[in-house]
Amino acid sequence: MIVFSAQDQFGNLNSATRTVHVVDATNPTIVALATADGQTNPVSITLGGAVDPAVNTLAGYTITDNLDPAPSVSISGTVDVNTVGSYSVVVTAQDAQTPPNVATYTRVVNVVPDALFTDAGPYTTAQV
Secondary structure (H helix, E strand, C coil), rough: EEEEEEEECCCEEEEEEEECCCCCCCCEEEEEECCCCCCCCEEEECCCCCHHHHHHHHHHHHEEECCCCEEEEEECCCCCCCEEEEEEEEEEEEEECCCCEEEEEEEEEEEEEEEHCCCCCCCCCCCC
């Protein structure tokens, strides 16, 4: 609250009060950390491999907010390491502001065939 006061040359005093509302309009910040092999986005996983914890756990992200020291965070999305394809892992962070400021980060995970077996042929056998 701010009070403005003024007094004229005759000693007349008047004041006005104003309420100031400070509104946080800044979204949290989400930064993806690199996986053990140095990937950030997209991340490639060999078919049948394992998902690095940096991809789908809080250990893989730094979340900060300008006012909220502990914004709430959720991670959604699944990666089927047994099926070649592209998958999305979405991290959502929101601060305690009402209504909350929300940020999302999507990490793309590509499950790729093993590099040793990418060529399907055709092959023939020969007798020696």
